[in-house]
Amino acid sequence: MLSCKEVTEHADEYLAQELPLSRRIGVGLHLMMCKHCRRYVKQLRWLIGAFGELPRQASDEEVSEVMSRVKGRKPPAA
Amino acid sequence: MLLKKTTDDEAWLERLQAGDEAAFSDMVRMHHRRMLIVARSMVGEAIAEEVVQEAWVSVFNALPRFERRSSLKTWLMRIVVNEARMRLRHESRWVHFDDDDTGGFEGFLNRFASDGSWQAPPVVWTTHGPEGTLTGHELADCLDKTLDQLKQNQRMVLELRDVDGLEFSEICNLLNVSESNVRVLLHRARATVFTMIDHFEGTGEC
Numbered sequence: 001m002l003s004c005k006e007v008t009e010h011a012d013e014y015l016a017q018e019l020p021l022s023r024r025i026g027v028g029l030h031l032m033m034c035k036h037c038r039r040y041v042k043q044l045r046w047l048i049g050a051f052g053e054l055p056r057q058a059s060d061e062e063v064s065e066v067m068s069r070v071k072g073r074k075p076p077a078a
Numbered sequence: 079m080l081l082k083k084t085t086d087d088e089a090w091l092e093r094l095q096a097g098d099e100a101a102f103s104d105m106v107r108m109h110h111r112r113m114l115i116v117a118r119s120m121v122g123e124a125i126a127e128e129v130v131q132e133a134w135v136s137v138f139n140a141l142p143r144f145e146r147r148s149s150l151k152t153w154l155m156r157i158v159v160n161e162a163r164m165r166l167r168h169e170s171r172w173v174h175f176d177d178d179d180t181g182g183f184e185g186f187l188n189r190f191a192s193d194g195s196w197q198a199p200p201v202v203w204t205t206h207g208p209e210g211t212l213t214g215h216e217l218a219d220c221l222d223k224t225l226d227q228l229k230q231n232q233r234m235v236l237e238l239r240d241v242d243g244l245e246f247s248e249i250c251n252l253l254n255v256s257e258s259n260v261r262v263l264l265h266r267a268r269a270t271v272f273t274m275i276d277h278f279e280g281t282g283e284c
């Protein structure tokens with residue numbers, strides 16, 4: 001029987017469906033019986049999804065700084 | 079409004095590779111911040127900006143030769159990593175993948191009793207709705223702050239995998255480290271962020 005700590009160690013791969021079958025069954029059985037780990041896995045799944053939604057767009061200033069840098073280096077037309 | 083799928087848009091890529099300035103601006107807007115984060119993890123705050131600017135010049139020059147064997151995102155990350163490496167050669171520094179260096183992860187481990195059961199189980203998270211949207215929420219600010227506090231190598235792996243969506247194989251290739259190293263770092267990064275968000279949900283303090 002896996003401990004809660006071991007379940008959290010496998011949780012990332014469990015969510016990614018990358019665990020070997022026997023381990024996957026072990027984690028699944030533990031989750032059926034342990035609401036704390038169920039909660040952990042559920043929240044971890046949400047968190048991983050949230051990372052992908054983080055706004056990462058550059059500002060207009062940043063974009064124009066890059067554009068002028070790039071254009072400044074443009075090789076002369078052949 | 080820029081959508082993520084813009085990067086996969088065939089017509090957009092055509093314009094980009096043909097030297098269309100607007101398409102280049104789109105690309106900068108979408109990827110500049112991510113590239114900065116990766117550069118910071120490798121070379122530090124002080125010269126990260128310069129490294130990324132140089133990377134954009136390399137991107138501009140190499141763009142006609144981009145063969146689309148990898149995603150544009152991966153290709154850009156490779157260029158910024160290479161640019162950072164060239165700096166590091168001069169400064170003899172490199173990302174450390176030190177296994178003992180857990181950096182904030184202890185907080186997560188301390189949630190367990192010696193028999194491996196939870197002694198401080200996760201609290202119920204209430205500040206996010208079932209639709210799980212982050213926008214305009216103070217949770218988003220807390221998440222940002224938490225990410226900033228991660229150890230740099232954990233941060234980098236989390237950014238590349240969870241924020242950028244790169245494959246493990248691509249990350250290993252990019253950073254020249256083993257997949258097990260990447261997985262350990264990713265687990266620690268996620269668990270550390272989890273601990274801090276769980277604290278935020280429990281106390282309202284980030």
Ligand SMILES: [Zn+2]
Nearest residue numbers: 003004034037
């Ligand atoms: Zn458990």
